[in-house]
Amino acid sequence: MTRTHGLDEARLERIGEHLMTRYVEPGKVAGCQALVARHGEIAYSRSFGLADRERGTPVRDDTIWRIYSMTKPITSVALMTLYERGLLQLSDPVHRFVPEWRDIKVYEPGRPFGDRLVAPERPPTVRDLLTHTSGLSYGFDPEDPVDRMYTDVSPRTDDTTLEELTLRLARLPLRFHPGTRWNYSFATDVCARLVEVISGRTFGDYLRETIFDPLGMPDTGFVVPEASRDRFAANYYREPEKALTLLDDPATSPYLRERPMQSGGGGLVSTTPDYLRFLEMLRRGGELDGARVLGSRTIRYMASNHLPGGATLGALALRRLGQEPYEGIGFGLGFAVTLDPVALQTIASPGDYYWGGAAATLFWIDPVEDMVVIFMVQHMQSPYNFRGQLQQLVHQAIVS
Secondary structure, eight states: OOOOSOBOHHHHHHHHHHHIIIIITTTSSSEEEEEEEETTEEEEEEEEEEEETTTTEEOOTTOBEEOGGGHHHHHHHHHHHHHHTTSOOTTSBGGGTOGGGGGOOEEEOSOTTOOEEEOOSSOOBHHHHHHTOSSOOOSOOTTSHHHHHHHHHOOOOTTOOHHHHHHHHHTSOBSSOTTSOBOOOTHHHHHHHHHHHHHSSOHHHHHIIIIIHHHTOTTOBSSOOGGGGGGBOOEEEEOTTOOEEEEEOTTTOGGGSOOSOOOTTTOOEEOHHHHHHHHHHHHTTSEETTEEOSOHHHHHHHTSOOSGGGOOHHHHBSSOOTTOOOTTEEEOSSSEEESOHHHHTSOOOTTOEEEEOTTSOEEEEETTTTEEEEEEEOEETOOOOHHHHHHHHHHTTBOO
16 A cells, blocks of 8 residues: 655654653553544554553543543634624624623723723624633632632533523623733633524534534544443543542543533543544545535634734733743634744644643644644643654654
8 A cells, every 4th residue: 555644654653652661651641642644644543551540441542532622623613613604703792692791891900099890992702712812711820819710700610501601701800901912711611602602502412413423523522421431531630749640530520421511611522533533624624524514714714823913822821831832823713823833942834733631632733744643641730741742753754
């Protein structure tokens, strides 16, 4: 069989050597999975270690992973399918669809007369939600008074619906005026609620009908069905003394039951083969095996930098996430976008777009090299820059 992917397969094996010797064998992660595809052909797909350390279950090709924020690009695509039908504009204020957002306020600290809540300079828009420039937060910063409000309210629980979450967020102040800064936040959950309002369907139903069923993604959803539980990975976290500790047992996980919250920001589970179907749809310009989800121009537009004035995350972000650098990075409608690989200080192509999840899962799509890469693992609070390392290991294998 003629290989068309243009990757040196012997050099690709360095990926496994690196992951095994640096992470799996020393017990830094229980197990992981890596896939590289180019020109639509899978060049490398390997599984390492254990999906469930406590039961000795190895990682399989069809292991089910919590993808957390890798849900966000799927949510963004879902909302853009409604955009393509003319049912919303990116410039629409959120209050067009959620009237309670009409009275949302912005927290302004340290003014001559003390901290105060003021009307936003302009209302938060759909584009602001998709680009995380709305002023919303996740409550990650305990030193910030607004973030403490988010933490105190605890707006995201399994017993909260998307509708309830969106209404709670309307009663919290924004951290900044919309469009002036970048802050990772509940914005994509609000996008999921907009999908419900505009489509008249639950978010889960809309995803299944519009994306999962057409693309053939049977293992992607908000619940792990009973018949698939033996494939569900355990989730771990890193204690301060660096010990790997079980966080979510797949035998008792909340993902085993239906929950009111169908989080567009981080609620899905999936497999590498399923997520590859989604990414291949994007790489191919919105279509896969006869199923068209989006138009090619829409995807190109989504993968452009939409930050105000062409700014980078390094210039606009309030705070950083994990170990990944922000210099040379922009943000589109649901993805980070590489603008300057030299500033990023890693081998990447200008225009590649990507994101990851809280358990250190990640992907990227490289339009220049016509390539898709997926990495799956279950490691919360990971201190490791897996993306940067994998970019080095993948790009060194390109030979034509």
